[in-house]
Every structure is written in structure tokens, then in C-alpha cells.
Amino acid sequence: MKQISTRFSIAVHILSVIALSSNDCTGDFIAGSVNTNPVIIRRIMGMLKKAGLLEVRPGIGGATLRKSPEEITLLDIYRAVNVTEENQLFRIHEDPNIQCPVGRNIESVLQSELREAQAAMEQRLAHTTLSQLKAKFE
Amino acid sequence: MKQISTRFSIAVHILSVIALSSNDCTGDFIAGSVNTNPVIIRRIMGMLKKAGLLEVRPGIGGATLRKSPEEITLLDIYRAVNVTEENQLFRIHEDPNIQCPVGRNIESVLQSELREAQAAMEQRLAHTTLSQLKAKFE
DNA sequence: ATGGTTGTAACTGTTTTTGTTATAACCTTA
DNA sequence: TAAGGTTATAACAAAAACAGTTACAACCAT
Numbered sequence: 105m106k107q108i109s110t111r112f113s114i115a116v117h118i119l120s121v122i123a124l125s126s127n128d129c130t131g132d133f134i135a136g137s138v139n140t141n142p143v144i145i146r147r148i149m150g151m152l153k154k155a156g157l158l159e160v161r162p163g164i165g166g167a168t169l170r171k172s173p174e175e176i177t178l179l180d181i182y183r184a185v186n187v188t189e190e191n192q193l194f195r196i197h198e199d200p201n202i203q204c205p206v207g208r209n210i211e212s213v214l215q216s217e218l219r220e221a222q223a224a225m226e227q228r229l230a231h232t233t234l235s236q237l238k239a240k241f242e
Numbered sequence: 243m244k245q246i247s248t249r250f251s252i253a254v255h256i257l258s259v260i261a262l263s264s265n266d267c268t269g270d271f272i273a274g275s276v277n278t279n280p281v282i283i284r285r286i287m288g289m290l291k292k293a294g295l296l297e298v299r300p301g302i303g304g305a306t307l308r309k310s311p312e313e314i315t316l317l318d319i320y321r322a323v324n325v326t327e328e329n330q331l332f333r334i335h336e337d338p339n340i341q342c343p344v345g346r347n348i349e350s351v352l353q354s355e356l357r358e359a360q361a362a363m364e365q366r367l368a369h370t371t372l373s374q375l376k377a378k379f380e
Numbered sequence: 381a382t383g384g385t386t387g388t389a390a391c392t393g394t395t396t397t398t399g400t401t402a403t404a405a406c407c408t409t410a
Numbered sequence: 411t412a413a414g415g416t417t418a419t420a421a422c423a424a425a426a427a428c429a430g431t432t433a434c435a436a437c438c439a440t
Contacts, residue, residue, distance in 0.1 A: 106427060107326050107333035109397065113352055114335050120344045130416065137342040138335060141399055146417065162417040163407030178355065188245055195245035197252050197276060204275040205379050206258045213378045214251055217316065217370055225363035232355055240351045241343050244396060247428065268385065279430055284386065300386045301438030 111185040114138055115148050116237070119157065119181065123173050123238050128166030148185060155184035173235035179226050181234075193225070194218040249323040252276055253286050254375070257295065257319065261311050261376050266304030286323060293322035311373035317364050319372075331363070332356040 117138050122129050131149060135142040149167060152158040157176060160167040169176070183191070196214055200207035255276050260267050269287060273280040287305060290296040295314060298305040307314070321329070334352055338345035 108331055110333050110335040111397090112332065113348070116352060117335070117338065117344060117348050120348070121342070124344060132416085137339045137345045139337050139339050139345070140335070142417095143401090143419090144399070146419085150418075160417070161407085162405075163415085165407090165416045178359075193246055194250065195248050197248040197255070197278065199277050200255065201275045201277050204259070206255060206262060207275045207277070209379050210251070210255050210258065213375060214254060217367075217375075221316075221363045221366040224366040225359045228359040228362040229355075237351060237355075241347050249428090270385080280386095281388090281432090282430070284388085288387070298386070299438090300436075301384085303385045303438090 109185070109187050111148055111151075112182055112187050114140070114144070115152060115181050115185045116178065118145060118148060119152065119169070119176065119234055120237055120241060122158070122167055122169060123234055124241060128161075130165040151185050152181070155180070157181070157184055169234075173238055174233055176234040177230045178232045179230035182226070182229055193222045247323075247325050249286055249289075250320055250325050252278070252282065253290060253319050253323045254316065256283060256286060257290065257307070257314065257372055258375055258379060260296070260305055260307060261372055262379055266299075268303040289323050290319070293318070295319070295322055307372075311376055312371055314372040315368045316370045317368035320364070320367055331360045 118134055121134050121137055131142045131145045134149075135145045138145060149158060149160055153160050153167075156170055157180060158167050159170050189195075194214075196211055196218075200210055202208045256272055259272050259275055269280045269283045272287075273283045276283060287296060287298055291298050291305075294308055295318060296305050297308050327333075332352075334349055334356075338348055340346045
């Protein structure tokens with residue numbers, strides 16, 4: 105990788121706009137705020153919908169939160185846009201030589217270490233809610 | 243990104259092999275343990291050398307650690323193979339619309355949140371030393 | 381001088397990301 | 411019912427990153 109996809113930051117942007125505005129936000133309107141193509145927004149809104157965070161109204165337009173901002177954490181959003189494969193942040197090289205003591209054990213040794221590092225990051229994300237972010241925009 | 247590159251796990255593999263074996267480890271030998279092309283190994287060893295973790299002997303072959311295994315953490319290795327741009331794990335979309343309260347503030351609000359999430363992960367990586375890993379291979 | 385090694389450049393195929401165009405399906409309202 | 415704005419989604423393209431490969435120069439003990 106180089107970095108975690110902007111899908112995540114755009115998803116946070118989308119939910120923040122929806123949480124803040126009283127009137128209905130269409131994909132085109134949000135695209136104007138994010139400054140990108142509306143299809144990008146709809147794609148990400150589709151993921152947020154699939155994750156149960158958003159209710160989108162086809163035809164009429166706009167979307168509303170399906171949970172209160174207090175109940176939506178950055179981790180929920182992060183997971184919704186599934187930025188990493190199989191929810192694994194770190195990738196480990198495959199098929200090491202099992203003749204070698206290192207090659208034989210590297211995967212399990214690293215798996216447990218990296219899982220914990222990833223968990224530390226995710227716990228920090230889970231610590232912040234959309235409602236806290238909302239307060240910073242007002 | 244999809245996931246963090248295998249450069250990191252391969253770098254850990256390389257240093258573990260060197261830390262464990264008494265005799266000199268050539269790039270070809272390590273490539274055999276990792277089960278990949280020797281050039282991949284040399285490239286990563288070059289990064290570890292540049293980071294001051296490794297001393298490589300051109301011509302004669304082999305490499306030795308430049309710090310004791312107690313002093314080398316997973317974070318040192320992670321940083322050495324500079325797996326992310328500018329050491330920033332998360333990417334944030336650019337040029338949001340500054341007319342919008344969200345667009346105007348999203349970058350700074352997210353920057354501080356994501357920096358902390360990344361820091362939490364890195365602290366966990368800094369917590370584990372090569373010497374601890376070494377013990378798990380023996 | 382030879383042979384094994386490291387250091388690098390150049391190239392390839394694959395995958396991911398971001399953005400785009402196009403089109404079908406949806407729903408209000410006039 | 412027709413029109414107009416909207417969501418849903420497929421298909422495509424350009425750019426970047428990754429892992430691997432070939433090739434070759436530079437290095438050094440014997």
C-alpha cells in the first residue's frame with residue numbers, strides 16, 4: 105500500500121454533512137462539498153447504507169442517519185468502507201520456507217503481534233463518535 | 243491501499259534470520275528462507291542499511307545487526323521500509339469546498355484524530371523488540 | 381584472475397484507486 | 411401520465427504501487 109484510501113475520509117465527510125444539515129442532502133450536493141464526482145459519493149453512500157449507517161431514498165433523493173451520531177464511531181465508518189482486505193491491515197508474505205525455523209514460525213509470530221497493533225489503532229478509532237466530530241464543525 | 247506491503251513482514255523475517263544465525267547470511271540464503279527473488283531481499287536490506295539497522299558487506303557477502311536485538315523494535319523496522327508516504331497511514335481527500343463548514347474543517351479535524359489512531363498502532367509496534375521475536379523462534 | 385556476492389536500473393504483469401460516461405430504476409409533482 | 415431530478419450500477423480509463431524478473435556493474439577474498 106501506500107496509504108489508506110480516501111474512501112474513509114470521504115465517508116466521514118459525507119456523514120458529517122448529513123448529521124449537520126437539517127434539510128435533505130442529495131449526492132450531488134455532498135459531491136459539491138467534498139469536491140469530487142457524484143458517483144464517488146453514491147458509491148461510498150452505498151457502502152454506508154450496506155453497513156446500516158445510512159438510509160438513502162432513491163428517486164426522491166437525500167439520506168438520513170440510521171443511528172444517532174452518538175452511536176456512530178470512526179471505527180464503524182472505517183469498517184463500512186472496507187478499506188482493507190479481510191479486515192487485515194498488515195499483509196504477510198506467503199509460502200516461506202518451512203525448513204527454516206524462522207520461515208516455519210514467522211506467520212504465526214507476526215500475526216499475533218500485528219493483530220494487536222491493528223487492534224490498538226481500531227480501539228482509538230472506536231473512541232471517537234460522529235457526535236464529537238459534529239461539535240467541532242459548529 | 244489495500245494492505246500494508248509485505249516489505250514489512252519480509253524485513254522482520256530478514257532481521258530475524260540474521261539475529262538467529264551465527265554464520266554469515268547472504269541475500270541468496272535469506273531469499274531461500276523467505277522464498278522469493280534475491281533482488282527483493284537486497285532491496286529491503288538496502289532500506290534496513292539506510293535506516294542504520296544493518297551493516298552489509300559488499301563483495302564478501304552477508305550482513306550483521308548494527309544494534310542489539312533488544313534495541314530494535316518493530317516500529318524501527320516498520321519505519322525503515324517506509325511503507326507509507328510521509329509516514330502518514332491515512333490519506334485525506336484534497337481540496338474540499340471551503341464554502342461548507344464541513345469542507346472547511348474536515349482536514350484539521352480528521353488529521354488530529356487519525357494521527358492519534360496511527361500513534362496508537364505505532365506505540366504497540368514500538369513495544370515489541372527483535373529480541374522478543376527471536377525468543378519465539380528458538 | 382576467478383567466483384561469489386552486493387547494488388541498482390529497467391522492465392513486466394497484476395491490482396488498487398480515483399474519476400468518468402452511460403444507462404436503468406425510482407419517485408414526486410404538475 | 412409525462413417530466414425532471416434523483417439513486418444504483420456497470421463499464422471503462424489513467425495513474426500508481428507491488429512483486430517479481432533479468433541484466434549488469436562494482437566489490438572483495440582467495
